[in-house]
Amino acid sequence: MRVLLVGGASGIGRAVATEIVDRGGEVILAGRRAEVLNDAVATLGPRASSVIVDLTDEASIAAAAAEVGSVDHVVSLAADHANGPVADLAIADIRKAFDAKVIGPILLAKHFASSVADGGSLLFFSGVAAWKPAPGLSVMATTNGAVAFLAEALAVELAPLRVNAVSPGIVDSGAWDSMGAGKDSFFAETARANPAGRVGRSADVVAAVIYALTNTFVTGTTLHVDGGGRRA
Ligand SMILES: NC(=O)c1ccc[n+]([C@@H]2O[C@H](COP(=O)([O-])OP(=O)(O)OC[C@H]3O[C@@H](n4cnc5c(N)ncnc54)[C@H](OP(=O)(O)O)[C@@H]3O)[C@@H](O)[C@H]2O)c1
Numbered sequence: 001m002r003v004l005l006v007g008g009a010s011g012i013g014r015a016v017a018t019e020i021v022d023r024g025g026e027v028i029l030a031g032r033r034a035e036v037l038n039d040a041v042a043t044l045g046p047r048a049s050s051v052i053v054d055l056t057d058e059a060s061i062a063a064a065a066a067e068v069g070s071v072d073h074v075v076s077l078a079a080d081h082a083n084g085p086v087a088d089l090a091i092a093d094i095r096k097a098f099d100a101k102v103i104g105p106i107l108l109a110k111h112f113a114s115s116v117a118d119g120g121s122l123l124f125f126s127g128v129a130a131w132k133p134a135p136g137l138s139v140m141a142t143t144n145g146a147v148a149f150l151a152e153a154l155a156v157e158l159a160p161l162r163v164n165a166v167s168p169g170i171v172d173s174g175a176w177d178s179m180g181a182g183k184d185s186f187f188a189e190t191a192r193a194n195p196a197g198r199v200g201r202s203a204d205v206v207a208a209v210i211y212a213l214t215n216t217f218v219t220g221t222t223l224h225v226d227g228g229g230r231r232a
Pocket of ligand 1: 009010030032053056080125128129168172
């Protein structure tokens with residue numbers, strides 16, 4: 001299995017990359033920062049490589065498609081954020097959030113669909129904010145919701161190429177570590193409200209990714225891996 005992972009050098013993407021390499025597969029990590037990519041490749045070993053991709057820059061996506069060649073799957077975990085009251089949002093931040101989650105994946109489909117081997121797939125990352133909106137998270141809710149509809153639409157347009165989405169809930173992926181002391185209370189409150197009684201682990205999401213990549217009867221689907229949090 002040869003998999004391009006946009007956002008594969010950190011967080012959930014890094015855990016997905018590790019699982020694919022452990023299963024004997026090959027990963028190509030894509031992101032904006034060469035040093036972060038190089039560190040991850042050094043840790044993952046000889047079945048890992050990297051390519052620079054910035055989803056705000058179509059030329060970088062086209063160049064990566066030419067460089068990478070044939071793949072079995074393209075997975076994008078990229079996310080950028082424009083959080084806060086809508087009255088305070090900067091248009092540049094809103095656009096970056098849409099580039100990372102919505103426009104970037106459309107451009108990945110544009111440039112990589114013809115490189116995906118028979119039985120392969122595209123997999124994009126949505127998120128629980130779309131189904132459980134909160135004040136200050138309107139852009140996040142909208143971009144994540146768009147990912148689910150994008151997967152449905154592309155699954156029809158690009159068939160028989162499969163296209164799916166994964167929607168994590170709150171996951172202790174490392175992305176929340178910048179909260180510092182507030183992280184523990186946020187996680188405790190999330191765990192209390194979640195039907196599953198805990199926050200997610202990267203491994204929970206990795207299992208859904210492997211399922212989406214390998215089950216050839218699953219397409220146009222969003223897999224919710226949120227501990228039931230979208231209903232909490
Ligand atoms: N962790 C959670 O609780 C949670 C909850 C709901 C949904 N999700 C979703 O799950 C996915 C993975 O989350 P995570 O926690 O692992 O996040 P993360 O560690 O912050 O990973 C995000 C990745 O996106 C890449 N990225 C951002 N903008 C990009 C761009 N313009 N072009 C290329 N790469 C870009 C970053 O790489 P560089 O900065 O190096 O380029 C980074 O590797 C995200 O889509 C997130 O929205 C996570």
